Amino acid sequence: MAIHPTDGAGHTGRDVPPATVARLPGYLRALDALTEDGVVTTSSEELAERAGVNPAQLRKDLSFLGSYGRRGVGYEVAHLSEQVGVVLGLATLRRVVIVGIGNLGHALANYSGFADRGFAVVALVDAAPAVVGTTVAGLVVEPLDRLTAIVEGRGVSIGVIATPAAGAQDVCDALVEAGVVGILTFAPRALRVPDHVDVRAVDVASELQILAFHDARRTATGA
Amino acid sequence: MAIHPTDGAGHTGRDVPPATVARLPGYLRALDALTEDGVVTTSSEELAERAGVNPAQLRKDLSFLGSYGRRGVGYEVAHLSEQVGVVLGLATLRRVVIVGIGNLGHALANYSGFADRGFAVVALVDAAPAVVGTTVAGLVVEPLDRLTAIVEGRGVSIGVIATPAAGAQDVCDALVEAGVVGILTFAPRALRVPDHVDVRAVDVASELQILAFHDARRTATGA
DNA sequence: TAGATTGTTAATCGATTAACAATC
């Protein structure tokens, strides 16, 4: 039996290349900025400029989603924005749990960027008894041993790991076991997950080291 | 006149592919973890497993840096770690300014991952009068109009932008103008910089949207 | 010498870019 993806107006969803998917949020931001500026219709040149990419790449990326422009005219900002949102699945509310309520966990819990984009932080979890029971961003921090019950009971599909490296793999395993399908980790270490789970890793120290590399080259070559 | 890079034991530095550079910090972390576990010699298989990459890829990456293994034996952890550190230019202390001391800026200022890797946060800067003058992580927050003087006067080479999207490009321009060569931004928008400046962008909302995409596919295809 | 594992080559794969025919 062949699988029939839920196929709307565009030929949405089927094999969009990873590199394209990674750029879609940037296009969405650029479209939002255009909307705020009152721009109704845009071109691949203008939109690409705003998103910081090549116009050819933008058109190619959008072509994977469907045909949402008009030749000789351009793209209608509101319509394209909606379509990109559909592809990213932003119509559905996704419930998020944040594990590790240190400095970073605090900042994340208070970050408005979640709610703005259809993500609801439904629980905060920490291992330290001193932190459990405190209120952060309007939520009471819960103990680590409740993690499984929280994920299963509240329909959490995405877990954010903001713990030290040492505990991260255990937290990850617990999240996966409980049924989370996406993980965003800030812990500085590689995480092992089954194929069906998606991991995105943000590592500030690594980013700085990459910058340091280029700085060092510059110095060494005397630029 | 041909340019001669400062060339040490290995043929370090010249044209290391960007994709390889981006993985080096992960190798360094994996090597540190091995050191902590008391492992003296490792193989491409073991190290790759720890770093979450393919062994062939690891060997290829390392081959761009030089020849730091022994056939039939493997890699000496301490030596390889040192060499990767050299390539990343971690021997040199790099001075960092953080602009935007909100929740995230706070967390970054208190993040120990900077100092651990040879980065010194030498100044915190914010636009809001209410924040200026307060002490965060042992540093007094300074006003935005001092940014240029700070960068020039204290030898800052890397700027971290943790402001809202609206102010980010202006801050970026000021940093570049003052002589910063690397920028790490957390602001959700594309930044325009001259070619000689390196930008790394971390965007939590984008990461979540990418996770949402995969979650949506999974749901749509009935997995 | 036999066994192990690197460093490198060659093959594959995916991503980017330029060019242009289709079409508004």
Place this chain on the structure above:
DNA sequence: TAGATTGTTAATCGATTAACAATC
């Protein structure tokens, strides 16, 4: 019709992976 701009094709480029000769 003339001008503009998309969507797509084809060419280029870079990254990944497998395989293996070199060598410890």
